[in-house]
Amino acid sequence: MAGPAEAAAALADGALVILPTETVYGLAADAANGEAVAKIFAAKGRPRFNPLIAHVADLAAAEAIAELDERALALGGGFWPGPLTIVAPFKAGVSDLARAGLDSVAVRVPAHPLARAVLAAFGGPVAAPSANRSGRPSPTTFAAALEETGDAAALALDGGACEVGLESTVVSLLDGPPRLLRPGAVTRGQIEALIGPLAEADTEDAHRSPGRLARHYAPAAPLRLDATEAAPGEAFIGFGRVGPAELNLSRKGDLAEAAARLFGRLREADALAPAAIAVAPVPDEGLGEAINDRLRRAAGFVG
Ligand code: TXA
Numbered sequence: 001m002a003g004p005a006e007a008a009a010a011l012a013d014g015a016l017v018i019l020p021t022e023t024v025y026g027l028a029a030d031a032a033n034g035e036a037v038a039k040i041f042a043a044k045g046r047p048r049f050n051p052l053i054a055h056v057a058d059l060a061a062a063e064a065i066a067e068l069d070e071r072a073l074a075l076g077g078g079f080w081p082g083p084l085t086i087v088a089p090f091k092a093g094v095s096d097l098a099r100a101g102l103d104s105v106a107v108r109v110p111a112h113p114l115a116r117a118v119l120a121a122f123g124g125p126v127a128a129p130s131a132n133r134s135g136r137p138s139p140t141t142f143a144a145a146l147e148e149t150g151d152a153a154a155l156a157l158d159g160g161a162c163e164v165g166l167e168s169t170v171v172s173l174l175d176g177p178p179r180l181l182r183p184g185a186v187t188r189g190q191i192e193a194l195i196g197p198l199a200e201a202d203t204e205d206a207h208r209s210p211g212r213l214a215r216h217y218a219p220a221a222p223l224r225l226d227a228t229e230a231a232p233g234e235a236f237i238g239f240g241r242v243g244p245a246e247l248n249l250s251r252k253g254d255l256a257e258a259a260a261r262l263f264g265r266l267r268e269a270d271a272l273a274p275a276a277i278a279v280a281p282v283p284d285e286g287l288g289e290a291i292n293d294r295l296r297r298a299a300g301f302v303g
């Protein structure tokens, strides 16, 4: 079976690799190689104005590609390797296409041991969006990743089910106060404890981070949120005691378990070809903010 060394060689060759991370599976390419990165946009059907995250092995490698100020160093020191992405001024080593032409770059040090081994063996930044086709739920299992974009990859690494299950938290440290561009497993409270209050994303951020705007993470069936029971023809994804036991995010009401299961449950519900998917309410505290963000976007309520 192919391992990290073969994956690093494929990346160096300009090929795409299905890369497991602790958040979701990524579709990876050499970030410095514009032609390789172009294959990612083609495979996902992703608009080229939507920039990709550059994954690196450690904080020192992050400093080689991005201008990291004190706040960035505090966040990187506190949460890397882990599910946090920092948007900072661009320095060097990442292609224009991966950055969608911006003078900033999104950088993250993933925690999954296979991702770390590939990054160490490759030695440079790796661009990797979630391995889903654009607009669809992110893959959190090897099988889902293969189904989404496996055909475009020269090589796929099986890292098991993703522990976190939601994409990384994205924080912008560009001009002005820090802003939360995408909630995730590193929560607002954890970030504010290190660098102070987070401001709301502004309209400039919306241009730079269009992932915030489109209908996203969406199954084929329409979603109905905050449901307490299923209407005829609907599939029902429960949380805690609300909704069915078999298609539940977490019967015991645990938010980490719910996050890890969210995209898988959306895929399972979709496979029933229902008229709609009803979803029970999920509390908005802690990790719930990220779960509700993905649910609102999947339902097409964006803002
Ligand atoms: O957990 C994750 O972050 C996964 C795994 C594979 O690491 N990757 C991921 O990538 O979710 P992607 O491409 O699906 O999401 C990247 C997000 C998008 O919303 C994009 O708009 C934003 O980061 N982004 C990337 N570069 C940016 C930049 N320079 N400024 C603002 N937003 C940026």
Ligand code: MG
Residues within 6 Å of the ligand: 129, 130, 138, 167
């Ligand atoms: Mg994505």
